[in-house]
Amino acid sequence: MLTLEFKAYGKPKQLAHIDEAIRTAQFIQNKCLRFWLDNPGVTKYDLNKYTAILAKEFPFAANLNSTARQSAAERCGSAITRFFKNCKQKIPGKKGFPKFKKTTRSVEFKQSGWKLSENRKRITFTDKNRIGSLKLKGTRDLHFYSLDQIKRVRLLKKADGYYVQFCIKVNREESVEATGKSIGLDVGLKEFYTDSNGISEKNPRFFRQGEQDIKRLQRRVSRRVKGSNNRRKARQRLGRRHLKISRQRQDFVVKLARCVIQSNDCVVYEDLRIKNMVRNHCLAKSINDASWYQFRLWLEYFAQVFGKITIAVAPNGTSQDCSRCGTIVKKSLSTRTHVCRCGCELDRDHNAAINILQKGMGTVGHTGTNGEKPLNASGEMTSTLVGAILSEQVAS
Known part of the structure; x- marks a missing residue:
């Protein structure tokens, strides 16, 4: 699934109707959660049917497209399913019990309730919310995809305006020449990562760079009177600064x-x-500022696109073991150099990256690609699922 995002432009009255549609979707989601709490055992199909009852009971809910109401119910159903899944897997800590939404920033339509113009530069929402036609501005061309491929259309409110996201069903595959190289990555706070060849990538620390601006904007928000226009404007400036940092990271x-x-x-x-x-x-x-998890998600995504292999190994002992002889050399976080009695002297992160590579190669044996899909030595598909344990990395 490919997501394309465009900035949406409209009149102030149209933007107010978008806010109303978002509030209606939030209302339906909360009502579905209350229905589930009062009637244990209801299924996602029951929640979808309940949206039709809400449309008859509340006129403002009927103004929203039926597929958008169903999408709001599906969000509630996803939260319930995720909660039971965490309970079944006995995940330690909080299991994520579904909560009522105080703020929602998006409303999602399926394949009805909207219409694209012939030049694909405008989108018109045809339900009774009176959003009307919005101008789209972006760098991607929707002419490459048919209307049947667009499965979802999402109206999203951000700190710097309103956006329209198109969720397109497409199998993205690109071919590149095989390099014959394998690499191990050790992420860190001093350097973003150090690979098994000793090459490091500088950690940009985007939040640290903008932290003084954020503190200054937060002080301005706290000084403004609650409910005033000046406070609303100060909050918007603060939100735009946070949004810039998140975009820099991505x-x-x-x-x-x-x-x-x-x-x-x-x-x-x-x-x-x-x-x-x-x-x-x-x-x-510092860990949140480094965005390691987001980096891993994109590694796995591009591995599927280009037909490469990604392997996640357990981090146990990668920093303490010697990459040459395997001897355990205890080190604190402040010790940045690995020195072993065998004569091996390396940077701590470089030594860990070599251990990570050796661990990954020992898991799947000799690795390679067949030009289309990643395979291991036995010809089995290699999984790139986030959170998969080592024994689940290779599945038939």
Whole structure:
């Protein structure tokens, strides 16, 4: 599934109707959650049927397209399913019990309730919410895809305006020449990552760079009177600054992940549990600023696009073991150089990256590609599922 995003432009009255549609979707989602709490055992099909009852009971809910009401119910159903899945898998800590939404920023339509213009530069919403026609501005061309391929259309409100996202069903595959190289990556806070060849990528620290601006804007928000226009404007400035940082992170990890995948046939990295790592309050801000998890997601995505292999290995002992002789050399976080009695002296992250690569190669044996899909030595598909344990990385 490919998601294309366009900036939407309309009159103030149209933007107010978009806000109304978003609030209606939030209302339906909360009503579905209340229906589930009052009637244990209801299924997602029951929630979809309940949206029709809500449309008859509340006139403003009837103004929203029926597929948008169903999408709101599906969001509630997804939260319920995720909660039961976490309980079944006995995930430690909170299981994510569904909560009522206080704020929602999007409303989603399926394949009805909207219409694209012939030049694909405008979109018209045809339900009774009176949103009307919106101008689309973006760098991507929708003419490459047929209308049947567009499965979802999402209206999204961000700090700098309104956006329209098109979820397009397409199998993206690109072919590149095999390089015959395998690489291990050790992510860190000093350097974003260090590979098994000793090459490091600088950690940009986007949040740290903009932290002073954020603090200044937060002080301005706190000084304004609640409910005033000046406070609303100050909140918008603060939101735009946070949005800029998130876009900088995404742009950085997307370009870096694509470069790493195109340059290597096999990429091995640590299967880190970021949720557990951020419990350290001294490092939580820096870990979140590094966006390791987002980098991993894009690595796995581009691996599927270019037909390469990605392997996630357990991080146990990768920093303490010697990459030459395997001897355990205890080191604290402040010790940045690995020195072993066998004569091996390397940077701590470089040594860990070599251990990660060796661990990955020991898991699947000799690796390679057949030009189409990633295979291991036995001819089995190699999984790139996030969170998969080592024994699940290779599935028939």
